[in-house]
Amino acid sequence: MDSIDADGPRRVTAAEVAALAGVSVGTVSKALSGRGAVRHDTRSRILDAAAELGYRAPHAEPIRTGYGSTGxxxxxxxxxxxxxxxxxxxxxxxxxxxxxxxxLLVDGRGDAIREQHFADALVRRAVDGILVVGAGVYPREPIRGDLPLPVVYALSASTREGDQSVTTDDASGARIAARHLVATGRRRLTFISGPQRDAASMVRLASTRAVLAEHGLDLVHDPLFGHWTEAWGRQAALQLLHSNVEFDAVVCGSDQIARGVLEALRENDVAVPSRVAVTGFDNWDVMVEASRPPLTTVDMSLTDVGRLAARTLVRAVAGDRTPGIQLVDCQLVPRESTAVG
Amino acid sequence: MDSIDADGPRRVTAAEVAALAGVSVGTVSKALSGRGAVRHDTRSRILDAAAELGYRAPHAEPIRTGYGSTGxxxxxxxxxxxxxxxxxxxxxxxxxxxxxxxxLLVDGRGDAIREQHFADALVRRAVDGILVVGAGVYPREPIRGDLPLPVVYALSASTREGDQSVTTDDASGARIAARHLVATGRRRLTFISGPQRDAASMVRLASTRAVLAEHGLDLVHDPLFGHWTEAWGRQAALQLLHSNVEFDAVVCGSDQIARGVLEALRENDVAVPSRVAVTGFDNWDVMVEASRPPLTTVDMSLTDVGRLAARTLVRAVAGDRTPGIQLVDCQLVPRESTAVG
Structure with missing residues (x-):
């Protein structure tokens, strides 16, 4: 594994890292300088190889010594x-x-002043770096103040250029759900999500529409925005049923909304998946498994986001502070609610 | 608030603590020595008063100095x-x-060797004490090894006499649910829970039966044990409906089970609450609010368990290591599923 103060006895070359990672020297250079786009999994493989060999990029800053490494x-x-x-x-x-x-764990409670207070307290306790774990997939203001140590934002990416963030590729998640529906023969899609002001609603709507546009299609009913609840899912599904618009799929912004939709469809004798397919978002076990039928959904790979964010912070402490937002791919989890035939 | 190294300029007396807490000097003595039963809220009031006045019981050990207080x-x-x-x-x-x-947070993953490893690592990092947070309401083996610092167990109480634990009063929770049903006129109770081997199932069953016995009643159907899932709740409810036993209440071991029960009753046109009342256990917001009708349940006061456990650990670090299990009361949260009239 990587180590905060790994330093080989002799200087390892970029060519050795490239060989171990199975990529070109140019890609190693891009990945380690942060200049140019490299897929996160490729970057990750390169960084792992670099760590294994004890490679330090020429531009990397020396290990921070102001506070002494406390691990x-x-x-x-x-x-x-x-x-x-x-x-x-x-x-x-x-x-x-x-x-x-x-x-060392503290709870900022979404309060900028509490966060700054705790960040200062963590600096006084001589931590080597700070990980800020967001509560949702939306951009956030950076921690206030000028912190003398690396900070990595997980889930909620920092809005400040030059910061390091790791989050889920929400847009890709919505795209794979829409592509799955189109690929399984659905053409008349509808869309139900949480509040319109939430970034998650808008990103998922835009991605859904983009996929439909690729096939010369659009949603057959205006998108419905409400709450992130089952009750809203039920209500919105009834609204669709009473609209007299024909639809063969409902794309939902969350598993809870999808579960409400499934319940309303069942109670109105609309067969799922034979007549209408339904997708969720979150892969929340208790929701998808208790749904009738079990729910096809999108997994945001949140544990991977946490892992990558922690590794990114460890590397930042070691000197690699490549700025930018690293995106982790979402995964489709197909279940019965979109089955064919 | 209390402070790890609070020590007044002069010696405060037990009488002053008693006056501030509104109890007798004898009760103060019992609470601070741990000899004799004192309700946790009374004990808590006394300990708060003692902390506020900077009182140190004569028998209290001096603050541990072997590692130096790191806060x-x-x-x-x-x-x-x-x-x-x-x-x-x-x-x-x-x-x-x-x-x-x-x-300082670590994840033991329910593995005794990992736990011991991390406990040793925490000792090396010179923490002042360790809080062990369980995953469920059941007794657990203490952390292995002889740790040179105070340890408090939260939620899963330690099986070792002399240890300090804080958990929820599961039995009281089941009693208040059963009493609520009897008080609202239900007489023909049934019981559905998770696995029979789980302590939570057996404690809740025993308490339910004890309350019924107080009224010369017993369950009208054998208790049904299965899984902690909605699917099991649905299945068990169908079993009750097909048994031809008349029942007017279903006591469920969890909110998920209760939600499945409510769904099966609704789909079989059994009116809730007019014909059958249903109670859950957990007060899990997404379950109780999405249930139809909303679910009466028992709240285990888990945040209070965490607060009291942390305070108990802080006091233990300061020298008060009164052994035993402190129980936090559960609360009934009445909703429509048990409403009368």
Whole structure:
């Protein structure tokens, strides 16, 4: 595994890293300088190879020495332990436990002043870096103040250029759900999500429409925005049923909404999946498994986001502070609600 | 608030603590010595008064100095971030943040060897004490090894006499649900829970039966044990309906089971609450609110368990290591599924 102060006895070359990672020297250079686009999994493979060989890029800063390495990292959770926060935290703690790094946890409760207070307290405790775990997939303001140590944002990416963030590729998630529906023969899609002001609603809507446009299609009913609840899913589905618009699929912004939709369709004798297919978003076990039928959904790979964010922070402490937002791909999880035939 | 190294300029007396807490000197003595039963809320009031006045009981050990106070506490979670773990952790972090104590978090994953490894690592990091947060309401083996610092168990109480634990009063929770049903006129109760081997199932069954016995009643159908899932709730409810036993209430071991029961009753045109009342256990927001009708349930006060466990650990670090299990009362949360008239 990587180590905070790994430094080989002799200088390892970029060519050796490229050979081990199975890529070109140019790609190694791009990945380690952060100049130019490299897929996160390729970048990850290169960084793993670099860590294994003890490679240090020529431009890398020396290890921060102002506070002395304590082998401890601070974690600020944005707002209690939200449902999305927990798997990210779980991935991060997994990596830090493996590296024998201590994790100091504080709860910012979504309050900028509390966050700044705790960040200062973590600096006083001489942590080597800070991980900020967001409560949802939306951009956020960076922690206030000029912190003298690396900070990585997980889930909610920082809006400040030059910061390091890791989040889920929400847009790709919505695209794979829409592509799955089109590929399985659905043509008359509808869309139900949470509040229109939420970034997650708008990103998922735009991706759904983009996929439909590729096939010369559009939604057959105006998108419906409401709450992230089952009750809203039921209500919105009834609205679709009473609209007299023919539809053969409902793309939902969350598993909870999808579960409500499934319930309303069942109670109105609309067969799923034979007449209408339904997709969710989240892959929340208790929702997708209790749904009738079980729900096809999108998994945001949140534990992977946490793992990658922790590794990124460890590398930042070691000197690699390549700025930008790293995106982790979402995964389609097909179940009966979109089955064919 | 209490402070790890609070020590008044002059010796405060037990009488002053008693006056502030509004109890007798004898009760103060019982609460601070741990000899004799004192309700946890009374004990808590006394300990708050003692902390406020800077009182140190004559028998209290001096503050541990072997490692020097670092103002940091270790938290070992038993098994990832379970649904019950999270609110306990949230309560604990709330108290520790207020006291400006750092929290070092590790995940034991329910593995005794991992736990011992992390406990040793926390000792090396010179934490002042360790909080062990369980994944469920069941007794657990203590952390292996002889740790040279105070350890408090939250949610899963330690089986070792002399240890300090804080958990929810599961039995009281089941009693208040059963009493609520009897008080609202139900006489023909049935019981559906998770696996029979789980302590939570057996404790809740025993309490339900004890309340019925107080009224010369018993369950009208053998208790049904299965899984902690909605699917099992549906299946068990169908079993009751096909048994031809008349029943007017279903006591469920969890909200998920209760939600499945409600769904099966609705689909079989059994009116809730007019014909049959249903109770859950957990007060899990997404379950109770999406249930139709909304579910009467028992709240295990898990955030309070976390808060009290953190305070108990802070007091243990300061020298008060009164052994035993402190129980936090559950609360009835009445909703429509048991409404009368």
């Amino acid at each position: 401890a990292l601070g974690v600020i959770i944005e707002d209690h332990f939200g449902r999305l926060t927990v798997p990210v935290l779980q991935g991060a703690i997994e990596v830090l436990d493996e590296l024998d790094l201590a994790l | 940091a506490l270790g938290v070992i979670i038993e098994d990832h971030f379970g649904r019950l773990t999270v609110p306990v952790l949230q309560g604990a972090i709330e108290v520790l943040d207020e006291l400006d104590l750092a929290l």
